[in-house]
Amino acid sequence: MPERQEAPGPRTLFDKIWESHVIVAKEQGPSLLYIDRDIIHEGSFHAFADLRRRGLKVRSPRQVFGVPDHYVPTNSRSASGAATPEIARMIDTFDENMQWSGVRHFRLDDPRQGIVHVTAPEQGMVLPGFIVVCSDSHTSTNGALGALAFGIGQSENAHVMATQALWQVKPKVMRITVSGERRPGVSAKDVILAIIATIGAAGATGHAIEYAGPVIEAMSIDERLTLCNMSIEAGARCGMVAPDDTTYAYLKGRPHAPQGEIWTKAEQYWRSLPTDPGAVFDAEVHIDGSQIEPMVTWGTSPETAIRIGDAVPDPAAQKDPVAQAAMRAALQYMGLAPGMPLEGVPVDMVFIGSCTNSRLHDLREAARVLAGRKVRVPTWIVPGSGLVRREAEEEGLGRIFVEAGAQWMLPGCSACVAMNGDVVPNGKRCASTSNRNFVGRQGPGARTHLLSPAMAAAAAVSGTITDVRRLELAKA
Numbered sequence: 249m250p251e252r253q254e255a256p257g258p259r260t261l262f263d264k265i266w267e268s269h270v271i272v273a274k275e276q277g278p279s280l281l282y283i284d285r286d287i288i289h290e291g292s293f294h295a296f297a298d299l300r301r302r303g304l305k306v307r308s309p310r311q312v313f314g315v316p317d318h319y320v321p322t323n324s325r326s327a328s329g330a331a332t333p334e335i336a337r338m339i340d341t342f343d344e345n346m347q348w349s350g351v352r353h354f355r356l357d358d359p360r361q362g363i364v365h366v367t368a369p370e371q372g373m374v375l376p377g378f379i380v381v382c383s384d385s386h387t388s389t390n391g392a393l394g395a396l397a398f399g400i401g402q403s404e405n406a407h408v409m410a411t412q413a414l415w416q417v418k419p420k421v422m423r424i425t426v427s428g429e430r431r432p433g434v435s436a437k438d439v440i441l442a443i444i445a446t447i448g449a450a451g452a453t454g455h456a457i458e459y460a461g462p463v464i465e466a467m468s469i470d471e472r473l474t475l476c477n478m479s480i481e482a483g484a485r486c487g488m489v490a491p492d493d494t495t496y497a498y499l500k501g502r503p504h505a506p507q508g509e510i511w512t513k514a515e516q517y518w519r520s521l522p523t524d525p526g527a528v529f530d531a532e533v534h535i536d537g538s539q540i541e542p543m544v545t546w547g548t549s550p551e552t553a554i555r556i557g558d559a560v561p562d563p564a565a566q567k568d569p570v571a572q573a574a575m576r577a578a579l580q581y582m583g584l585a586p587g588m589p590l591e592g593v594p595v596d597m598v599f600i601g602s603c604t605n606s607r608l609h610d611l612r613e614a615a616r617v618l619a620g621r622k623v624r625v626p627t628w629i630v631p632g633s634g635l636v637r638r639e640a641e642e643e644g645l646g647r648i649f650v651e652a653g654a655q656w657m658l659p660g661c662s663a664c665v666a667m668n669g670d671v672v673p674n675g676k677r678c679a680s681t682s683n684r685n686f687v688g689r690q691g692p693g694a695r696t697h698l699l700s701p702a703m704a705a706a707a708a709v710s711g712t713i714t715d716v717r718r719l720e721l722a723k724a
């Protein structure tokens with residue numbers, strides 16, 4: 249494989265953004281990068297403690313945005329509604345840090361509040377060509393807008409807040425091309441689950457992913473956000489999609505997007521960002537998009553996604569003893585047996601939400617299935633932001649959810665990570681639109697099956713894991 253060329257040869261989207269942000273580059277070492285945006289949530293208390301201890305201030309508060317999400321209650325809009333005093337304290341501490349630093353704060357009672365990775369793109373905080381950081385692994389979501397967006401730790405967060413710059417080692421670049429056309433009933437969630445199932449949970453370790461090809465180009469921004477969100481579940485540092493007309497149409501008029509003449513200049517620059525023809529990637533993956541089907545995970549890693557019609561795999565067929573033991577442990581935790589079909593497995597509850605699948609597009613998908621039907625198991629529907637919730641109300645989706653018997657809640661991370669008190673009970677099985685099915689992720693002993701919003705809604709109305717295409721046919 250030829251060496252990847254540096255400027256002025258053909259360059260990738262990633263290279264262009266990286267190179268335009270380098271302040272200092274150490275030979276063979278990390279580079280000091282200029283950071284355009286730092287988006288923070290309650291986890292930032294470590295970083296603020298660090299700043300205070302060292303007598304530092306936030307250097308550029310206008311480039312930092314604070315959104316509480318992990319600990320916020322989903323049944324009330326004030327910290328006093330939190331599940332425990334400790335959780336309320338996390339929200340109050342964030343409030344205090346926002347006041348101390350002068351960072352813009354999207355408080356609980358602000359309709360723009362939501363999950364950081366929903367609020368940030370929605371408000372136009374993320375623009376093509378930007379470097380965006382957030383002390384959260386799913387920051388990769390924002391790469392959907394043609395930005396370089398990655399998660400950082402809290403000491404790095406303190407560094408960024410104090411200097412607006414960050415030392416980073418340049419990752420390699422992987423292009424994942426999804427060709428063909430998506431079949432009906434196949435969502436962006438299915439595409440990313442199929443990608444992770446193909447390359448593995450460590451398949452993109454050390455890489456930045458660029459998603460390309462006709463299936464990606466045809467996706468809306470909401471769908472691209474879902475796709476890039478789970479890049480981290482394939483081990484990648486970040487995921488991105490080249491900006492195009494879909495991106496510009498999405499961004500135009502957003503509160504923090506440029507306007508007038510500055511927009512015109514910005515768009516001209518954005519149009520120079522896509523990967524040049526002939527640019528060489530460190531790794532290339534090709535997926536036939538027309539072969540992708542609705543996916544569901546059976547195990548305790550997102551890479552255990554299989555097609556809805558497939559049977560749970562048999563560990564005996566796995567030659568590697570370590571992998572075999574891991575499969576057995578996962579099956580035991582999940583209460584499943586080798587060879588059984590996933591379709592028809594009863595679920596105890598359904599969670600539709602998280603930064604993967606809580607945007608308007610996702611709620612529409614769920615509503616299409618729920619309309620005129622009743623849920624058979626407790627179903628939590630948690631919009632990604634107050635604005636998503638409002639729009640969903642205006643479109644009548646909220647009414648569909650309530651009439652179906654689902655719980656239509658207030659925005660936050662909720663049961664995705666179970667830090668706010670929304671917990672899947674021990675041993676219970678949850679069909680979930682979130683991004684992680686790790687042991688204990690949704691609560692101690694909770695069993696998580698990752699799937700798309702339409703598939704989650706299908707599980708809600710049938711009480712079992714169900715191929716949504718079957719339900720839709722029945723309706724037609």
Ligand SMILES: CC(C)[C@H](C(=O)O)[C@@H](O)C(=O)O
Pocket residue numbers: 291318383384385386399665
């Ligand atoms: C709690 C937070 C730092 C964490 C992350 O980094 O992703 C969470 O958002 C998650 O999804 O596991």
Ligand code: SF4
Pocket residue numbers: 317318363365384386602603604660661664665682683
């Ligand atoms: S919704 Fe889930 S994955 Fe996303 S930031 Fe919150 S906890 Fe992390």
